[in-house]
Amino acid sequence: MPLLSSRRSDSIEITPLGDSALIVRVHDKVENAREDSANEVLGAMGRIEEAKIAGIVELAPAYATIGVFFDPGKVIASGIEPDLVSKWLSDKIHEALSQRRRHKADVRLIEVPACFDSEFAVDLERVASVSERPTSEVVDHYCAAEYRVACIGFTPGFPYLVGLPKELTTPRRATPRTEIPAGSVAIGGNQTGVYPLPSPGGWNVIGRTPLRLFDPTKDPPAFLRPGDKVRFRAVTRDEFERSTS
Amino acid sequence: MTATIIRAGFLTTIQDLGRIGSRQFGVSVGGALDTHALRVANLLVGNDETAAGIEMTLGGSQLRFADERTVAWCGGGFDVRVPAGHAAMMSAGEELIFNQPKTGCRSWLAISGGIDVPLVLKSRSTDLRASFGGFVGRALRDGDELSLGKRRRSQTAATEKISSWSASHDWSSTAKAEPVLRVLRGADWDRFDASAHHALTSGAFIVSPDSNRMGARLEGPELRRNDDVDLVSEAVAPGTIQVPPNGQPIVLLGDCQTIGGYPKIAHVITVDLPVAAQLRAGDRVSFREVSLAQAHRLLADRERDFNCFKTGLSLRQ
Numbered sequence: 172m173p174l175l176s177s178r179r180s181d182s183i184e185i186t187p188l189g190d191s192a193l194i195v196r197v198h199d200k201v202e203n204a205r206e207d208s209a210n211e212v213l214g215a216m217g218r219i220e221e222a223k224i225a226g227i228v229e230l231a232p233a234y235a236t237i238g239v240f241f242d243p244g245k246v247i248a249s250g251i252e253p254d255l256v257s258k259w260l261s262d263k264i265h266e267a268l269s270q271r272r273r274h275k276a277d278v279r280l281i282e283v284p285a286c287f288d289s290e291f292a293v294d295l296e297r298v299a300s301v302s303e304r305p306t307s308e309v310v311d312h313y314c315a316a317e318y319r320v321a322c323i324g325f326t327p328g329f330p331y332l333v334g335l336p337k338e339l340t341t342p343r344r345a346t347p348r349t350e351i352p353a354g355s356v357a358i359g360g361n362q363t364g365v366y367p368l369p370s371p372g373g374w375n376v377i378g379r380t381p382l383r384l385f386d387p388t389k390d391p392p393a394f395l396r397p398g399d400k401v402r403f404r405a406v407t408r409d410e411f412e413r414s415t416s
Numbered sequence: 417m418t419a420t421i422i423r424a425g426f427l428t429t430i431q432d433l434g435r436i437g438s439r440q441f442g443v444s445v446g447g448a449l450d451t452h453a454l455r456v457a458n459l460l461v462g463n464d465e466t467a468a469g470i471e472m473t474l475g476g477s478q479l480r481f482a483d484e485r486t487v488a489w490c491g492g493g494f495d496v497r498v499p500a501g502h503a504a505m506m507s508a509g510e511e512l513i514f515n516q517p518k519t520g521c522r523s524w525l526a527i528s529g530g531i532d533v534p535l536v537l538k539s540r541s542t543d544l545r546a547s548f549g550g551f552v553g554r555a556l557r558d559g560d561e562l563s564l565g566k567r568r569r570s571q572t573a574a575t576e577k578i579s580s581w582s583a584s585h586d587w588s589s590t591a592k593a594e595p596v597l598r599v600l601r602g603a604d605w606d607r608f609d610a611s612a613h614h615a616l617t618s619g620a621f622i623v624s625p626d627s628n629r630m631g632a633r634l635e636g637p638e639l640r641r642n643d644d645v646d647l648v649s650e651a652v653a654p655g656t657i658q659v660p661p662n663g664q665p666i667v668l669l670g671d672c673q674t675i676g677g678y679p680k681i682a683h684v685i686t687v688d689l690p691v692a693a694q695l696r697a698g699d700r701v702s703f704r705e706v707s708l709a710q711a712h713r714l715l716a717d718r719e720r721d722f723n724c725f726k727t728g729l730s731l732r733q
Binding site: 187190194235247322323387 | 443650
């Protein structure tokens with residue numbers, strides 16, 4: 172039985188994700204997907220939201236794709252035949268994506284304070300050794316770069332950041348740690364991120380932020396969102412302690 | 417008034433139909449791993465179908481009711497003096513025990529008035545990994561007292577101790593001795609070779625003890641890929657069957673992460689998620705491919721039947 176997958180000349184590809192979701196792929200070149208797609212994905216998300224398509228429950232962006240979650244029951248109740256649900260929804264999404272965006276969201280530039288004190292940077296030596304540079308240079312290079320949030324996932328509020336200077340690429344640890352403290356700034360391969368909550372993980376921990384990146388009592392609960400530009404600002408241990416008191 | 421958890425059991429949590437609208441923040445949907453079972457149980461006791469209930473795993477749970485309540489439960493083959501799918505009247509001080517199930521592993525108990533815990537990100541479900549929601553963000557423990565919502569007037573007018581009528585057997589008792597999950601091909605189906613396709617749809621897998629609310633890990637024939645391209649993470653859903661490098665599939669369940677980078681070979685259809693929610697270590701599970709159209713027709717039929725059931729109940733209450 173063939174997989175229903177629709178593709179138009181604008182190179183948007185829509186594929187089912189089970190019977191209650193679709194994956195909308197907005198970027199053709201998967202290999203570059205991590206770097207270039209944030210704008211396209213945000214634009215596409217905005218257009219799908221503005222179209223207010225009946226039956227769509229929520230959207231979940233990730234790198235070059237958007238997961239569109241829907242309620243087939245609602246679509247069928249609105250009069251669409253069960254056999255035509257996915258096709259109807261795909262068509263509606265293609266139509267929405269061909270529209271001009273009415274409102275464009277601003278790109279935010281967020282500064283994230285980070286303390287690279289040795290107690291918070293258990294893997295900094297490892298990163299320094301792999302890059303064949305002193306730890307002070309690693310921190311300088313890390314903070315000089317401008318990152319982009321490509322995806323929020325893995326745990327609530329966890330930002331996958333692209334833009335890591337190539338020389339700081341460090342493979343994941345062979346044995347993941349059972350608990351990485353909340354706020355930990357880490358490098359995994361050519362990506363970097365911050366653990367909002369304590370969790371197991373295999374990335375290389377190089378620092379810690381006093382910022383609370385996830386708070387379920389806030390709206391929105393995640394401090395960062397896809398498309399945000401991020402810079403890290405090195406702070407002293409004193410400043411870190413003052414921020415968290 | 418309250419219900420006291422005298423014995424919590426193996427893993428007991430407050431769940432509703434899940435946390436919708438926060439996937440984009442990396443928040444798992446969670447909720448009852450069989451939302452349909454909870455909806456049915458809620459209707460049986462006169463609650464709104466979205467009310468929070470109690471999910472119990474592998475038994476050992478004992479509850480006591482401080483005041484008169486209607487209760488109902490659906491799910492696995494638990495040994496309970498109130499049969500699955502029936503509404504029952506609990507008097508003030510009465511206790512209810514869920515012993516170890518013979519088949520399946522989870523059940524969902526609804527209590528008239530619903531479990532009264534705060535909404536967090538629009539849901540009363542417990543997010544165990546991130547420790548929020550439900551009963552102060554954790555599994556229930558011996559001695560916990562649950563606040564219950566106000567009973568609706570219609571809920572107090574029952575005449576039988578245990579209702580003679582009930583929800584259908586299919587909806588009330590969802591564990592199968594030899595579970596078969598109907599699946600759709602996933603986006604990465606063609607990344608796997610013919611032997612993998614054959615193994616998935618004709619073979620059988622054993623549920624590993626290393627399974628939990630995030631997913632059921634399966635052991636069986638190795639599902640081999642044609643390529644070794646490093647995939648970029650994208651959204652996944654409960655029911656998604658991922659295949660990590662060791663070739664052993666994982667059926668994702670409600671607490672799964674919002675995105676994943678492992679290839680998605682197939683997806684369990686929504687109407688079979690209740691069967692997936694009962695998978696227990698040692699169970700022998702197999703898969704059968706169906707079409708998207710069939711999956712939607714089955715879902716449409718179930719929702720139509722559910723609406724009839726809802727109407728029928730409202731005439732009684």
